[in-house]
Structure formats: C-alpha cells, structure tokens
Amino acid sequence: MATPPATTTSSWSLHLDGARCDGHGICAVCCPERIYLDAWGYAVTSPSPLHEGERSLARARRAVAACPAGALALVPSPRSRRGPALPGAVA
Amino acid sequence: MSYPLLSGDQAVEHRPLAAPPPAPAPASGRLGGAGTRLLAGPPPEAGWERLADHMARLGALDVRRYDPADLRSMVSESGLLGRGGGQFPTAAKLGTVASRGDLGPVVVVNASEGEPASRKDSVLLEYRPHLVLDGAEVAARTVGATEVVVYAHRARRRAFGTVAEALDERRSGPYHFRLVDAPPRYVAGESSAIASFLSGTGALPRGGAPVAVYGARGRPTLVDNAETVAHLALIARFGPAWWRQAGDDRAPGPTLVTLAGEVASPGTVLELLRPVSVGGLLGATGSGAVTGPAPRAVLLGGYEGTWVDGPAAMAMPLARGAAALGGVRLGCGLVAVLAEGACGIATTARLARWLAGESAGQCGPCRIGLPAIADGLETLATGRSTKSDLRHLWRLTAQVRGRGACGHPSGVVGLVESALETFSVEVREHLRGAACLPATRGFPLPVVRRP
Numbered sequence: 253m254a255t256p257p258a259t260t261t262s263s264w265s266l267h268l269d270g271a272r273c274d275g276h277g278i279c280a281v282c283c284p285e286r287i288y289l290d291a292w293g294y295a296v297t298s299p300s301p302l303h304e305g306e307r308s309l310a311r312a313r314r315a316v317a318a319c320p321a322g323a324l325a326l327v328p329s330p331r332s333r334r335g336p337a338l339p340g341a342v343a
Numbered sequence: 344m345s346y347p348l349l350s351g352d353q354a355v356e357h358r359p360l361a362a363p364p365p366a367p368a369p370a371s372g373r374l375g376g377a378g379t380r381l382l383a384g385p386p387p388e389a390g391w392e393r394l395a396d397h398m399a400r401l402g403a404l405d406v407r408r409y410d411p412a413d414l415r416s417m418v419s420e421s422g423l424l425g426r427g428g429g430q431f432p433t434a435a436k437l438g439t440v441a442s443r444g445d446l447g448p449v450v451v452v453n454a455s456e457g458e459p460a461s462r463k464d465s466v467l468l469e470y471r472p473h474l475v476l477d478g479a480e481v482a483a484r485t486v487g488a489t490e491v492v493v494y495a496h497r498a499r500r501r502a503f504g505t506v507a508e509a510l511d512e513r514r515s516g517p518y519h520f521r522l523v524d525a526p527p528r529y530v531a532g533e534s535s536a537i538a539s540f541l542s543g544t545g546a547l548p549r550g551g552a553p554v555a556v557y558g559a560r561g562r563p564t565l566v567d568n569a570e571t572v573a574h575l576a577l578i579a580r581f582g583p584a585w586w587r588q589a590g591d592d593r594a595p596g597p598t599l600v601t602l603a604g605e606v607a608s609p610g611t612v613l614e615l616l617r618p619v620s621v622g623g624l625l626g627a628t629g630s631g632a633v634t635g636p637a638p639r640a641v642l643l644g645g646y647e648g649t650w651v652d653g654p655a656a657m658a659m660p661l662a663r664g665a666a667a668l669g670g671v672r673l674g675c676g677l678v679a680v681l682a683e684g685a686c687g688i689a690t691t692a693r694l695a696r697w698l699a700g701e702s703a704g705q706c707g708p709c710r711i712g713l714p715a716i717a718d719g720l721e722t723l724a725t726g727r728s729t730k731s732d733l734r735h736l737w738r739l740t741a742q743v744r745g746r747g748a749c750g751h752p753s754g755v756v757g758l759v760e761s762a763l764e765t766f767s768v769e770v771r772e773h774l775r776g777a778a779c780l781p782a783t784r785g786f787p788l789p790v791v792r793r794p
Contacts, residue, residue, distance in 0.1 A: 270706035
C-alpha cells in the first residue's frame with residue numbers, strides 16, 4: 253500500500269490497465285518476452301522486474317510507447333502489490 | 344447486556360476504566376441478544392435506536408477529544424480486518440490516508456451491500472445507524488477528514504430511509520455527512536468504483552493507485568464497509584483489549600453473518616463472538632436450523648465466495664480467521680445453504696450468468712470471458728458438455744483469473760472453480776447427459792436481466 257518511491261529507480265515492472273487495453277496487440281510484437289496475448293487478443297504482462305540496461309527494458313519502453321490505448325506503463329519495481337488497487341471489496 | 348456508561352472525563356482517557364464484562368455468551372447472537380456487541384441494545388421490535396437512546400446506552404462519543412494517533416494505535420492493536428470481503432487490515436488503510444491528511448481526505452462508509460443475499464450492513468443501518476455514524480466520525484477524526492459520505496442503495500429502502508433520518512438527528516455534529524445513492528451494479532461497491540463515482544464519472548472500477556492515495560476527486564479516500572466502521576465505534580469507546588475478547592487471534596473481534604438459502608429464516612443476521620462451525624451455527628440458532636435433510640453444500644462469503652461440501656462445512660470452524668485457514672474466506676459473511684438434492688452446478692451457472700451481467704464491461708477478459716464461463720456452465724448443467732468442453736471451461740477460468748482492473752473476474756473464477764471441485768459428482772453425471780435446473784426453492788438466486 254505504500255506509494256511508489258519518489259527516488260530514481262533502476263528496476264521497473266510493466267503495469268497494464270486492463271480497463272484501457274483494447275487488444276491492439278502491438279505490445280506483444282514489441283516485447284514478446286514480457287507480454288503475450290490471451291485467446292481474445294488482450295495483453296497479459298509478466299510481473300517480474302526489468303533492470304536498467306537490459307534489452308528487455310528497451311523493448312518494454314517501445315511497447316509502452318506504441319500502445320494506442322495508453323494502457324501500458326512502466327512503474328518502479330518492486331510493486332507493492334499486483335492487481336486491483338485495494339484487495340477484494342467488490343461487495 | 345448493556346455497556347457501562349463512561350462519563351465525559353473517562354472518555355478523555357479513551358480506555359474503558361471498567362471494561363465491559365467478557366461475554367459468558369453464546370457463540371452467536373441476534374439483534375438485542377445477550378453478549379452481542381454490534382447488535383446489543385433494544386430488540387428488533389423496538390425499531391431503530393434514536394440518537395438519545397444510543398447515547399444513553401453507550402455514552403457520548405466526542406471524537407474531537409481523541410488524539411488521531413491514539414485512535415490509530417487503538418485500531419492497530421485491535422487487529423480489525425475489513426468486513427466488506429477483502430479482509431484488509433483497517434489500520435493500514437487508516438495509516439495511508441492519514442499520512443496524506445493535508446490533502447483533504449474523504450471518508451466513505453460503504454453500505455452499498457451489493458451482495459443480493461447479504462443483509463448484515465442493512466441490518467446495522469436499519470437498527471443501529473448511530474453506531475455506524477459514530478464509527479464514521481472515528482474514522483474521519485483518525486485520518487483528518489471533514490467530509491463523510493455514506494454510500495448506500497436507495498433500493499434497500501428501510502436501510503436508506505433510516506440512515507437518512509439518523510443523519511437528520513446529527514445536523515449539529517462536527518462532520519459534514521452526505522448520503523449518496525449507489526448505482527445498481529455489483530461492481531459499483533468496489534472501492535475504486537466508488538471513488539470514480541464520487542469524482543463525477545461512472546461507478547467504474549479502475550486500476551492504478553489505491554483510493555487511499557488517490558481517490559474521490561483526487562483526494563485520499565478511506566473506503567470502509569459499514570460493519571467495519573461500526574466496529575471502530577466500539578473500539579474507540581471500549582478499547583481494543585475488550586474488543587479482541589471476541590473472535591480469534593487471526594481475525595479478532597465479533598463478526599456479522601447473514602444466513603440464507605435452505606434455513607428456517609433466510610435473511611437472519613447473527614453476530615459471531617467466537618469460531619463456530621456451520622453445523623453449530625445452524626443447529627444452535629432456532630432460525631438457522633436446516634429445514635430439510637443435511638445440506639448438499641454451503642456457499643461462504645457471497646456470490647464470489649467459495650462452495651464447501653455440506654459435511655465439511657458443518658464441521659469447519661466459521662470465523663474470519665479460522666475459515667481463512669482452510670483457504671475459505673468469510674468475505675461479506677454470507678452463509679448460503681444449498682439443500683441436498685439441489686444441483687450446485689446449475690445453481691452456480693445461474694450465479695455466473697448474473698455476475699457476468701454485472702461486469703462494468705471495461706476489460707476484455709471480464710466482458711468476454713465471464714459470459715463464456717457462464718455459457719460453459721449452462722451447457723454442462725444441461726447435460727450437453729463433453730470432457731473437452733469441461734477442459735475448455737477450466738482453461739477459460741485460468742485465463743480470466745487475475746485479469747482486469749478490479750477483483751470481479753477473479754471472484755467469479757473462484758466461485759466457478761470451487762463449484763467444479765465441490766460438485767465433482769454432479770459434474771460426472773452431467774457429462775453422462777444429466778440435465779438440471781437451478782435450485783429454485785431455498786437458495787437466493789439473483790434475477791438475470793436479459794439484455
């Protein structure tokens with residue numbers, strides 16, 4: 253639940269906003285090692301961190317830039333938690 | 344049982360000088376029952392407790408005389424877990440919002456109770472509205488908010504009307520209360536959907552920063568379930584040590600449950616004071632007694648909860664902490680009994696179809712995946728599935744789990760997977776061509792709106 257640290261970071265993870273993803277699929281072409289498409293064409297991202305200097309990070313940046321829906325972002329890693337903003341609470 | 348009255352001076356101490364006696368109590372109690380905490384006070388026939396009666400029974404609570412940091416450490420000591428379903432530690436949420444107190448936080452009492460069969464929050468609003476509103480003031484004082492929103496469904500008319508009247512009695516209080524009508528959709532009760540709704544956009548869940556950081560109109564927002572908030576009122580008054588006498592170590596404090604389905608009086612709300620098995624709960628309480636033969640299964644925690652086999656559930660200790668041990672969460676506290684002879688697969692198919700329709704439709708895996716899962720279950724329930732169809736259904740659930748901007752798709756997947764496991768005998772019969780209809784009698788089925 254902590255806010256992302258304000259300091260500069262050397263590792264990142266891909267964050268997907270599922271509500272924005274429209275299944276264009278460009279991201280999976282840009283960064284196939286971290287993003288794949290499900291049976292309906294919507295993106296699924298790997299939660300593992302990307303480190304500064306890795307080629308995967310460069311490809312992930314390209315994927316973020318290419319997303320027409322603006323659904324992808326690189327956020328400082330480690331993420332405090334994956335998934336919904338606050339757990340549960342759909343009731 | 345009545346609470347000892349605290350004088351104003353004692354209230355400043357904010358530790359009860361004479362703690363209310365530990366309940367030599369039944370493991371569960373109903374409204375007005377002995378030993379109860381949340382539901383203590385006058386019996387249901389007396390109607391809702393007015394402000395004057397509430398104050399006379401529990402003592403006045405002037406939250407401005409409490410230090411916010413003290414309140415926070417009391418909640419932290421209490422170990423209170425959210426009662427809406429997520430079971431998130433309340434003290435952690437309070438801490439996050441309080442740390443951003445200079446940004447004008449908002450407190451939201453989530454009384455929308457989107458679970459159609461759950462009644463616990465409505466019962467609190469209908470009979471003890473001032474306990475909830477007291478708790479909201481405690482929360483507001485703790486995080487430094489001046490604005491409190493009570494988020495409830497107008498469709499639950501008695502609860503909505505009562506809380507409106509109760510708010511009228513508090514016009515002179517230090518906090519600005521607003522009663523807001525929640526839009527009619529299951530996911531509209533999710534915290535980020537509430538924040539979106541209060542920001543003037545639709546009640547749609549969103550990913551990204553937690554609402555405790557960035558919520559309604561960009562302000563840090565504390566969204567707590569109505570029962571959670573009512574507990575805050577008791578913890579602030581009588582201290583965490585007394586409060587922790589109920590419950591167990593993993594999930595302290597009393598907890599409310601709603602009985603539904605094949606029980607003598609569906610809709611009964613009970614307060615659990617210590618872990619009790621479903622069998623004990625249904626047997627010990629007259630209105631809970633199983634009416635027919637032993638139940639086939641019990642659905643725990645709401646429509647996005649978990650099916651547990653009847654005999655296992657009868658013996659399973661039912662408390663927030665203890666149930667969580669077996670991987671089963673008490674969630675919103677719904678205990679829905681499915682009668683022996685009723686088909687759990689057909690029943691789950693109906694639930695899944697309804698839940699699919701309740702999606703906000705923002706995320707592809709939810710919009711497309713949930714109807715496909717409901718299709719698969721309906722095909723199975725009507726005896727038209729092959730083994731490969733069943734494998735496809737499992738693949739679908741795996742594909743939808745963990746996706747989307749909120750917990751809705753994962754919740755549906757949890758329900759469906761627990762049904763496929765719990766009703767494995769029925770699944771085999773369906774694969775051999777048996778066709779069933781959902782349990783029409785004795786189970787709280789939602790009405791599916793056809794588009």
